Amino acid sequence: MTMMNEYTGFITLFRKECLRFLKVIGQTIFSPLISSTLYLLIFGVNLADKITSQNGVNYLMFIIPGLIAMGLINNAFQNSTSSIIISKFHGDFQDLKIAPLSTSSIVWAYALAATFRGVIIGVAVAMVGELFYWVEYDQFLPISNLFLLFLYILLGGVTFGFLGLSVAIYAKNFDQVSAVSTFILLPLIYLGGVFFSIETMAPIWKFLSQFNPLLYLINGIRYSFLGVSDFGPELTLPLSIGFMFLTYGIAWLSVKRGTYSRF
């Protein structure tokens, strides 16, 4: 087993995973893009004047980075889970266990393919958001720190690629996966500051929100886009990086110990 073999195995799996979601681009890219566009249109454009400004910026500005983060997180997570669940149905998931692929190759291949899909969505949402902004205010919204934005997007994609991988490996069927996404992931996203600043929340919710790791990622993305957010990068970046390492550990153990057998 040489390094070269290892690399070829990793690249092959990464390529396969990307090709997979690109083959069903309607479901994997266009459909989430349409729902983000509707959110932008309804809240950011139609209701913007009726919603009080958050973090001192108007509401369209506020939700563009929020929706980028939401699209990224949701799609990165779903890319890993649906690919693996379908693969378990087909029975080809066990090919990975039989082949000489190392645990870290499998983990990274899935996470980076998930990130790739998340980034495509994120960039597309940003473009649609900019378009609406231009229509409304006759100018584009400048990005405050492009480098930092990409860093957070990579962190978010990889982290939720890892998490999706872990959940899907342990899931016994599709229902368990959707339970995790509906009852855990979705509330954490919605309460993590996509649509509002936690400053607007009642103290008890504000307190509880501090334990939501998504809050820091979403605020990181908002800060790098707008230059304002509930928390600065000195807090959100280390926490997001820490969370990424934690989920990597979970994913690594899942791939190492989890079941590959078909449903």
Add this chain to the structure above:
Amino acid sequence: MNKIVKNILEVNQLHKNYGDFTALNEVSISARKGEILGLLGPNGAGKTTFISILTGLIAPTRGSASLFGLDIQKHALKVRQQVGLVPQEIVNHGFFTINQVLEFQSGYYGIRNNQKHIDYLLERLALTEHKNKLVSELSGGMRRRLLIAKALVHSPSLLLLDEPTAGVDVDLRNTLWDFVRDLNRQNVTVLLTTHYLQEAEELCDRIAVLHHGTLISLDNTQEMIKNLTDREVKIKLASSTPWPGMPAGLEIEDKTIKCRIAHGDAIGKLLTKLKIPMEQLEDITISEGNLEEAFVNLLQQHRNKPQ
């Protein structure tokens, strides 16, 4: 066999429990380089469990297994590089064509640009005309052949075949076995399970039999048949008329007598016992036992044995 030949497969007291249920019970088997070893047993005997442990798909409860002299758990990746598996269950692949599936499979084993070998495999498995089809567009037998191609993209030195011919038509079954023989001549060691015992008899050098997770026999194919079956002797007579000295209770049916003798016994002894007059004797045919009989007898013995 001399000692220099290394055991490609060495399994020691391999044990697998599913909860309270024992799927494999302290099984020890070894296979020599270049042999074809048959793994037989009724449904649920533990064959697939055994093979799945060798490929790392499931972990044994205890016991050890090494392939090519390397422990399968400590040197998992090195071992996997040299093993090809044809799983019992048909695998589907959703979005990808046959050729893509084989390209990906090559990639997993670290091989780029494997098209030449892929084309060769497609040709040998009569899949060339289907290479651009989706897996879902193939018939069951074609899918099984694809599984075989997938197992061979990296030219493994040990091939594990878990019922590779189930659902494959007669013609292709024969071509398939020819292919397996060819591979075996190129020094590929083969472990195969099948419920077609005639195929196992023709192909396998040795046969291991599992029964309720326990290894109940491991022997040379011919030895096993000899030890577990009788020879059937059919004696054709000129007429059905009884002769003086004919043993009581001997049945003549359609001018024929059927007798069974053990492999060690001489025909002469039987004929002396029957005292058939020479002019009555028209023809004698002897059929040797086959693996199927041996297998049935073996299981019979084990069923009768008190547990």
